[in-house]
Amino acid sequence: MTAQLIDGKALSQQLRNDVRQGVATLKSQNITPGLAVVLVGDNPASEVYVRNKVKACEDTGMHSVLERHGADLSQAALLERIEALNQDPTIHGILVQLPLPAHIDAQRVIKAISPTKDVDGFHVTSAGALMTGMSGFWPCTPFGCMKMLESIGYSLKGKHAVVIGRSNIVGKPMALMLLQANATITVCHSGTQNLKALTLQADVIVAAVGKRNVLTADMVKPGAVVLDVGMNRNGAGKLCGDVDFEGVRQVASHITPVPGGVGPMTITMLMMNTLLAAQGSVGA
Ligand code: NAP
Numbered sequence: 001m002t003a004q005l006i007d008g009k010a011l012s013q014q015l016r017n018d019v020r021q022g023v024a025t026l027k028s029q030n031i032t033p034g035l036a037v038v039l040v041g042d043n044p045a046s047e048v049y050v051r052n053k054v055k056a057c058e059d060t061g062m063h064s065v066l067e068r069h070g071a072d073l074s075q076a077a078l079l080e081r082i083e084a085l086n087q088d089p090t091i092h093g094i095l096v097q098l099p100l101p102a103h104i105d106a107q108r109v110i111k112a113i114s115p116t117k118d119v120d121g122f123h124v125t126s127a128g129a130l131m132t133g134m135s136g137f138w139p140c141t142p143f144g145c146m147k148m149l150e151s152i153g154y155s156l157k158g159k160h161a162v163v164i165g166r167s168n169i170v171g172k173p174m175a176l177m178l179l180q181a182n183a184t185i186t187v188c189h190s191g192t193q194n195l196k197a198l199t200l201q202a203d204v205i206v207a208a209v210g211k212r213n214v215l216t217a218d219m220v221k222p223g224a225v226v227l228d229v230g231m232n233r234n235g236a237g238k239l240c241g242d243v244d245f246e247g248v249r250q251v252a253s254h255i256t257p258v259p260g261g262v263g264p265m266t267i268t269m270l271m272m273n274t275l276l277a278a279q280g281s282v283g284a
Helices: 008-027 044-060 075-087 106-112 124-132 140-151 171-180 195-199 262-281
Strands: 034-040 063-069 093-096 160-164 184-188 204-207 225-228
Touching (some): 008 262, 044 262, 140 204, 160 171, 171 204
Parallel strands (some): 034 093
């Protein structure tokens, strides 16, 4: 079997069209959805991420503000900026690019963002809403993974999903979303024993670790759906995921590539969340 690719680039373009339409509708009511991206320090990877987020705003017709601060910005000054953005009626979504410099408590900063503008879905209120099945912002990467499963018409009901990784931004919310969709969940982490025995039972596997070849063909049940969240560099410096793509595609029924899989979906879901925040601000 050669797996069908789930093309995140193509799907994200489709979803962006929906976002563009939603933005146009709000603009016709004199509301332009606005996203503030706050960058502290000069982490080169963060520079690329924030640039792409600002570009996505331009692409969808949204207003964006990129706030750059030096690495020596104090936590108190950053909290003041967040509060100003919370009060700014032209801003519907606030995103603080992580990681923050070591002297700043990221949790404290995320907590300062108004839950109504928490388009990254990292605030404890958003996490609690997801946990309890209430409406709220879903973290963009797992939200994008759910959209990818939806795009292939995959019914999660009664399926066994194995999530590898338990971070607050990917693994844990991913598991909760899959659970909400009535899958049975196993969450694995660095202390998990015999990962292969667990993944071999899975109908769906989400790899979100940050290490190459965490998932190889011998660990995958024939016909399983495999979503690769990881972003790593191989020996030649080329972007690759956590999954041994060439091997696993011979066994899985569907697989996401890296690049061109989960990555483009993440930014598009950020646009979707910002649109939802703007719609929420006017009760649309
Ligand atoms: P993270 O916070 O470092 O979490 C990694 C998780 O993997 C941890 O829960 C860790 O377990 C677990 N882990 C480590 N080694 C393992 C092993 N050998 N077997 C099983 N589990 C293991 O990373 P993250 O932020 O979730 O990101 C994960 C990956 O996704 C990274 O490559 C990141 O760059 C990528 N990512 C991509 C996107 C995108 O848009 N495509 C978005 C976000 C992240 P412990 O909890 O026990 O330490």
